Amino acid sequence: MAKKVAFKQIEGSITAPKGFKASAVFCDIKRLGTGKGSNKGQKHDLALIVSDTRASLAGMFTTSQVCAAPVKVSAKRAEGGYARAVVVNSGNANACTGKQGLKDAEAMTSITAKALGLKAEEVLVCSTGRIGLPMPMPNVKSGILAAAPLLESTLDAGHSVAEAIMTSDTRSKEIAVELELGGVTVRIGGTCKGAGMIQPGMSRTGARPAAGLHATMLGFITTDAGIEPVLLKQTLERAVAQSFNRITIDGDMSTNDTVLVLANGLAENKAISSVRQDSFGKFQEALNFVTLELAKMIVRDGEGVTRFITLHIHGAQSAGDAEAAARSVANSALVKTSWFGGDPNWGRILGALGYSAARIEETSIDLGYSSPGSSRITYALRKGQPTNTSFDTLVKLVAAKEFDLHIFLNLGKHETVIYTSDLTEEYVEFNKGDVSDPKSLGG
Amino acid sequence: MAKKVAFKQIEGSITAPKGFKASAVFCDIKRLGTGKGSNKGQKHDLALIVSDTRASLAGMFTTSQVCAAPVKVSAKRAEGGYARAVVVNSGNANACTGKQGLKDAEAMTSITAKALGLKAEEVLVCSTGRIGLPMPMPNVKSGILAAAPLLESTLDAGHSVAEAIMTSDTRSKEIAVELELGGVTVRIGGTCKGAGMIQPGMSRTGARPAAGLHATMLGFITTDAGIEPVLLKQTLERAVAQSFNRITIDGDMSTNDTVLVLANGLAENKAISSVRQDSFGKFQEALNFVTLELAKMIVRDGEGVTRFITLHIHGAQSAGDAEAAARSVANSALVKTSWFGGDPNWGRILGALGYSAARIEETSIDLGYSSPGSSRITYALRKGQPTNTSFDTLVKLVAAKEFDLHIFLNLGKHETVIYTSDLTEEYVEFNKGDVSDPKSLGG
Numbered sequence: 024m025a026k027k028v029a030f031k032q033i034e035g036s037i038t039a040p041k042g043f044k045a046s047a048v049f050c051d052i053k054r055l056g057t058g059k060g061s062n063k064g065q066k067h068d069l070a071l072i073v074s075d076t077r078a079s080l081a082g083m084f085t086t087s088q089v090c091a092a093p094v095k096v097s098a099k100r101a102e103g104g105y106a107r108a109v110v111v112n113s114g115n116a117n118a119c120t121g122k123q124g125l126k127d128a129e130a131m132t133s134i135t136a137k138a139l140g141l142k143a144e145e146v147l148v149c150s151t152g153r154i155g156l157p158m159p160m161p162n163v164k165s166g167i168l169a170a171a172p173l174l175e176s177t178l179d180a181g182h183s184v185a186e187a188i189m190t191s192d193t194r195s196k197e198i199a200v201e202l203e204l205g206g207v208t209v210r211i212g213g214t215c216k217g218a219g220m221i222q223p224g225m226s227r228t229g230a231r232p233a234a235g236l237h238a239t240m241l242g243f244i245t246t247d248a249g250i251e252p253v254l255l256k257q258t259l260e261r262a263v264a265q266s267f268n269r270i271t272i273d274g275d276m277s278t279n280d281t282v283l284v285l286a287n288g289l290a291e292n293k294a295i296s297s298v299r300q301d302s303f304g305k306f307q308e309a310l311n312f313v314t315l316e317l318a319k320m321i322v323r324d325g326e327g328v329t330r331f332i333t334l335h336i337h338g339a340q341s342a343g344d345a346e347a348a349a350r351s352v353a354n355s356a357l358v359k360t361s362w363f364g365g366d367p368n369w370g371r372i373l374g375a376l377g378y379s380a381a382r383i384e385e386t387s388i389d390l391g392y393s394s395p396g397s398s399r400i401t402y403a404l405r406k407g408q409p410t411n412t413s414f415d416t417l418v419k420l421v422a423a424k425e426f427d428l429h430i431f432l433n434l435g436k437h438e439t440v441i442y443t444s445d446l447t448e449e450y451v452e453f454n455k456g457d458v459s460d461p462k463s464l465g466g
Numbered sequence: 467m468a469k470k471v472a473f474k475q476i477e478g479s480i481t482a483p484k485g486f487k488a489s490a491v492f493c494d495i496k497r498l499g500t501g502k503g504s505n506k507g508q509k510h511d512l513a514l515i516v517s518d519t520r521a522s523l524a525g526m527f528t529t530s531q532v533c534a535a536p537v538k539v540s541a542k543r544a545e546g547g548y549a550r551a552v553v554v555n556s557g558n559a560n561a562c563t564g565k566q567g568l569k570d571a572e573a574m575t576s577i578t579a580k581a582l583g584l585k586a587e588e589v590l591v592c593s594t595g596r597i598g599l600p601m602p603m604p605n606v607k608s609g610i611l612a613a614a615p616l617l618e619s620t621l622d623a624g625h626s627v628a629e630a631i632m633t634s635d636t637r638s639k640e641i642a643v644e645l646e647l648g649g650v651t652v653r654i655g656g657t658c659k660g661a662g663m664i665q666p667g668m669s670r671t672g673a674r675p676a677a678g679l680h681a682t683m684l685g686f687i688t689t690d691a692g693i694e695p696v697l698l699k700q701t702l703e704r705a706v707a708q709s710f711n712r713i714t715i716d717g718d719m720s721t722n723d724t725v726l727v728l729a730n731g732l733a734e735n736k737a738i739s740s741v742r743q744d745s746f747g748k749f750q751e752a753l754n755f756v757t758l759e760l761a762k763m764i765v766r767d768g769e770g771v772t773r774f775i776t777l778h779i780h781g782a783q784s785a786g787d788a789e790a791a792a793r794s795v796a797n798s799a800l801v802k803t804s805w806f807g808g809d810p811n812w813g814r815i816l817g818a819l820g821y822s823a824a825r826i827e828e829t830s831i832d833l834g835y836s837s838p839g840s841s842r843i844t845y846a847l848r849k850g851q852p853t854n855t856s857f858d859t860l861v862k863l864v865a866a867k868e869f870d871l872h873i874f875l876n877l878g879k880h881e882t883v884i885y886t887s888d889l890t891e892e893y894v895e896f897n898k899g900d901v902s903d904p905k906s907l908g909g
Contacts, residue, residue, distance in 0.1 A: 089820030089828045119816050119828065121851045154813025155852060220800055220817065273799040275814070276821035356716040356799070356889070357663055357897055364898030370597025371718070373562050374663065377532030378719035385532045385562065408564045409598060418901050446799070447898075448891040454800055455807030455890075458861050 029202055030211075030309040036197035038181035039212035040247035042075040042289035045180040046173035047187035050166025052114035052152070054159050067187035069166035072243055073108040073139060073174055078287035079249075080106040081256040082147070083225035083263045085280035091118035091154075092128040094279060097147040098228060100132075101283070104252030107145040109243060109283060110135040110167060113190050113216070115152040115159070116239065118278040127158040134164050138171035149281050151190055151216065151239040185214040188241055191453065192218045196320040202309045204248060204302040207292040211309055215242035215282075215317040219326040219454065221272035222354070223280045225263055227256055240267060240321055242282035244313060248306060249288030250295040257298065258307050259284050266314035270442045272325035273450070274354035282314070322442050327449030330362050331425040333395060333442055340435035344381035348432065349441040351379030359446035367392070367417035369403045372430070382434060389431040392420040400429050472645055473654075473752040479640035481624035482655035483690035485518040485732035488623040489616035490630035493609025495557035495595070497602050510630035512609035515686055516551040516582060516617055521730035522692075523549040524699040525590070526668035526706045528723035534561035534597075535571040537722060540590040543575075544670075544726070547695030550588040552686060552726060553578040553610060556633050556659070557595040558602070559682065561721040570601040577607050581614035592724050594633055594659065594682040628657040631684055634896065635661045639763040645752045647691060647745040650735040654752055658685035658725075658760040662769040662897065664715035665797070666723045668706055670699060683710060683764055685725035687756060691749060692731030693738040700741065701750050702727050709757035713885045715768035716893070717797035725757070765885050770892030773805050774868045776838060776885055783878035787824035791875065792884040794822030802889035810835070810860035812846045815873070825877060832874040835863040843872050 038045050047067035055065075082101035084094050100106065110131050117124050132146040139146075150158075174180070185195035199212035217240030250258070263282055288294060295302050323331050334353055339345035352358055355375040361368040369390055376383050385407040391400035402410045403417055420426055481488050490510035498508075525544035527537050543549065553574050560567050575589040582589075593601075617623070628638035642655035660683030693701070706725055731737060738745050766774050777796055782788035795801055798818040804811040812833055819826050828850040834843035845853045846860055863869060 087817065087820035088826050089816045116813075119813055119850060121829070154811075154817065220814075222821075224821070275798055275800045275817060278813075278817050278820055355718055356893075357718045360894050360897035361899065363894065364901060366899045366901050368597075368899075370559075370562055370721075371663075373532045374530065374597065374718060374721050377530035377721055378665075378667070383531050386564070407562060446894060448894045450799075451803050451806065451889060451891045451894055454803035456804065456809045456811075458807060458809050 028308065029305045030200045030312065033199045033201050033210065035178035035199045035212060036181040036185055036214045037072055037212045037243055037245045038176050038178055039199035040210040040245045042247055042287050043245045044073045044174040044176045045184045046071050046170045046175060047183040048166050048169045050162045050169065052112050052159055052162055067183060068114045069112045069163065069170060070184040070187040071108060071110055071135065071170045071174060072184060074285050074287040076287050076289065077105050077107060078285040079252040079255045080104055081252065081259040081284050083227055083259060083282045085277055086224050086226050087276050087278050089119065089278050091116050091150060091279045092120055092124035093117055093148040093150045094281060095125060096128045096132065097149065097281060100144060100147055106147055106285060107141050108135060108139055109147045109149065111149040111188055111241065112163065113151050113188050115150060115156055116154045116279050117150040117158050118154040120157055123157060127160055130160065131163060134167045138167055147283060149241050151188065151241055151279055154278060181212065188216040190216065191326050192216050192324055194324055196317055198313055198316050200309050200313060202305055204292040204305060207290055209246060209248035209290040209292050211244065211246040211313050213242065213244040213313045213317050215240060215321060217321040218324055219273060220275045220277045221270060221321060221325060222274050222276045223267045223270065224276055225268060225280050225282060227260055239277035239279040242267060242317055244284040246286045247290035248286055249292050250286045250306065254295055254298065254303065255284060255286050258310055261307060262310040262314040265311055266318040269440060270318050270322050271353050272322060272328065272444050319442055322444050325444045326453050327447040328444040329447055330445040332362060332444065333427045333440060335427060335429045335440050336432065337429065337438045338432045338434055339437040340382050342437045345437040345439040347379045348376055348381035348383065349439050351375045353441045353443040356446060362421065362445035363447045365418060365422045367403060367421045383432055384434060387433040389433065391429050393427045393429065395425045395427055471751065472748045473643040473755065476642045476644050478621035478642045478655055479624040479628055479657045480515055480655045480686055480688045481619050481621055482642035483653040483688045485690055485730050486688045487516045487617040487619045488627045489514050489613045489618060490626035491609050491612045493605045493612065495555050495602055495605055510626060511557045512555045512606065512613060513627040513630040514551060514553055514578065514613045514617060515627060517728050517730040519730050519732065520548050520550060521728040522695040522698045523547055524695065524702040524727050526670055526702060526725045528720055529667050529669050530719050530721050532562065532721050534559050534593060534722045535563055535567035536560055536591040536593045537724060538568060539571045539575065540592065540724060543587060543590055549590055549728060550584050551578060551582060552590045552592065554592040554631055554684065555606065556631050558593060558599055559595045559597045559722050560593040560601050561597040563600055566600060570603055573603065574606060577610045581610055590726060592684050594631065594684055594722050597721060624655065631659040633659060634769050635659050635767055637767055639760055641756055641759050643752050643756060645748055647735040647748060650733055652689060652691035652733040652735050654687060654689040654756050656685065656687040656756045656760050658683060658764060660764040661767055662716060663718045663720045664713060664764060664768060665717045665719045666710045666713065667719055668711060668723050668725065670703055682720035682722040685710060685760055687727040689729045690733035691729055692735050693729045693749065697738055697741065697746065698727060698729050701753055704750060705753040705757040708754055709761040712883060713761050713765050714796050715765060715771065715887050762885055765887050768887045769896050770890040771887040772890055773888040775805060775887065776870045776883060778870060778872045778883050779875065780872065780881045781875045781877055782880040783825050785880045788880040788882040790822045791819055791824035791826065792882050794818045796884045796886040799889060805864065805888035806890045808861060808865045810846060810864045826875055827877060830876040832876065834872050836870045836872065838868045838870055
């Protein structure tokens with residue numbers, strides 16, 4: 024972090040802010056038939072996140088037309104602007120499960136509420152895992168009842184949630200920062216999961232934006248800052264727009280994508296109540312950092328991923344063109360496999376631009392590479408034609424595990440950035456699954 | 467071919483119709499540094515197709531905004547409606563090669579014309595191979611000069627062209643039929659290539675259709691039927707719309723996609739001059755068959771492909787919705803990898819429908835499988851919910867090398883079909899290439 028920022032990174036994640044407790048257990052949601060209701064041994068698959076007091080709430084949800092039961096339940100509750108707790112499971116997405124799925128999602132909130140002495144309306148629910156299987160409610164219930172008495176405000180408790188929500192993730196994803204708002208120290212903590220089925224396009228209501236984009240990814244953010252729900256929603260929308268909605272691993276948007284933020288005000292700052300307050304800008308900056316770092320962790324830990332590419336589109340004629348050009352390149356199977364091979368195959372990149380919905384002019388395009396975040400670009404193409412940069416130089420640039428790709432369309436002033444990955448044999452191997460062992464199958 | 471058709475399949479390909487000659491040579495277009503101008507030893511990489519007399523001509527070309535120099539040259543010449551010859555090479559796409567590329571493409575036609583005693587305007591040119599490398603014109607010229615004296619009308623000569631145009635193809639693709647038009651026997655022959663970068667969306671001018679769709683594929687069709695150019699264009703457009711434009715392997719449209727048909731009238735049928743003639747309908751039916759069989763050969767020989775899926779969308783609210791739903795499912799990395807694994811993962815299919823631009827209602831969707839072409843569908847889903855068909859039954863259905871997937875949206879009357887494939891580790895391995903051996907790298 025070379026630039027001057029108003030926050031600093033601290034240890035921990037969702038339990039770093041004051042007044043948040045967490046716990047996680049294994050309750051055999053995949054019905055592997057081993058022991059359940061335990062927090063030892065097997066990887067945990069059910070977790071609780073609870074605020075000591077009522078918290079302002081904002082959520083962003085998948086814009087897929089096939090959205091999971093917990094998304095339907097939580098999106099509706101998020102409208103109210105307040106919550107106390109979240110129950111989350113991995114191993115079953117509770118998606119495409121019909122009316123029973125909705126009942127089960129609601130039951131998860133009421134069981135949690137009862138165990139914690141809350142109202143069901145104060146509890147949100149998130150799920151991730153295989154689509155189309157009924158929720159094993161007896162297991163879920165015993166899991167919730169086992170998790171409730173284990174709630175703790177330790178950093179380890181936060182870490183246990185980060186692990187419980189993992190599916191194909193190879194590592195947990197956590198971050199926390201602290202900042203000063205009006206002389207008071209506040210904290211923001213976050214965790215997320217996601218490795219495949221990753222191209223989120225979330226909105227506040229789950230409704231499709233006018234120009235809809237296209238993991239399951241789940242993200243949970245807590246803060247002890249005080250902020251009015253309406254402003255928390257605005258700030259989350261801006262934060263997600265520059266983070267989770269800017270990543271793609273495989274181009275497949277999930278039925279379950281959800282990001283929730285709970286702000287309980289226990290830091291006792293003067294509550295943020297206007298976008299014109301300095302504190303709003305500072306909070307936004309810190310939340311942008313938290314969400315972007317979490318989003319990048321998802322791409323770096325993507326299924327089979329060996330390379331992390333930051334793709335910049337410059338000079339598009341419209342915002343829609345910038346978006347279309349970026350998604351077309353970032354989701355091209357041929358471009359992604361060339362990145363896996365460390366092959367600076369700009370021909371495939373031009374090909375993907377050529378068939379995109381964005382207006383492009385082949386003879387206007389400049390294309391180059393830089394180290395991550397650097398403005399020193401080595402050009403492979405100028406005006407659509409190869410520069411005299413040698414093939415070996417380009418090979419070295421794209422051999423890096425992380426690099427930036429810059430595409431200048433030179434047709435206008437619109438730009439965008441997408442964080443993406445290569446496509447590898449390991450991704451295919453992982454996702455083809457093993458039908459002889461259905462319980463091993465992914466989402 | 468169970469249904470009664472007005473044509474029968476015969477041996478051969480582009481030299482099966484009267485008055486067509488062909489030849490192919492190796493001229494080292496990839497500059498591997500081995501011998502050139504030979505038709506022995508190395509796989510041929512340059513071919514000629516020549517009609518003994520002036521032929522009606524129609525062409526369909528990639529709608530990519532980055533289109534290769536030979537596409538630009540040939541699309542312009544196709545407007546005139548007549549031609550005598552085609553020169554085609556593999557190993558270099560002559561795409562993204564600027565003004566020099568255009569000069570080279572034109573020079574290929576003028577060198578061919580001179581060698582054959584024709585005008586350059588009567589010659590079309592097609593290329594396929596790596597993008598962004600200059601054409602090795604000395605090799606190309608020696609190749610054309612070596613190929614011209616080898617022209618023959620034998621079936622073997624046609625076969626040599628089918629082999630010369632192969633790139634990542636593992637086998638040549640050829641077909642021929644004969645039919646009666648007004649008591650006269652006419653023939654249609656065809657060959658094509660394509661295995662990766664396959665999702666053609668061609669139009670007659672290379673201009674984008676109002677709702678643009680998204681390999682390199684090259685297709686060459688010859689016929690000794692007599693037909694006016696304006697009708698030949700109509701019939702080709704209809705034929706391509708139900709064949710080459712209905713396939714996708716990897717979702718990447720190429721800069722070079724081209725299909726050409728030459729009709730020299732040497733069968734001496736009464737030339738087709740109206741869509742209302744019986745002969746027009748018969749010719750269309752035969753051309754539809756030839757193009758669809760060739761298109762399917764491309765998918766079955768796709769890079770790393772192990773499964774061939776015919777995807778039917780039924781009951782979409784609009785033609786655009788049917789198209790969007792079909793492309794979203796057929797190009798989903800998660801759906802394609804599940805097909806590779808033989809995993810009947812309808813959750814991923816619903817996911818891909820959910821994020822598509824098509825309007826869908828989860829609770830309206832029926833989804834099932836059948837043997838290729840059969841109307842006996844085994845349903846996995848009814849109204850968005852699992853049927854009682856067992857997992858093992860579904861596994862058996864998708865374990866087949868070829869099956870049909872039927873998706874009923876139940877929202878309207880529009881339908882479409884897409885021919886597609888799985889996504890395998892071999893595809894990734896092939897396309898990651900080997901940068902230590904740049905000459906091995908694909909398009």
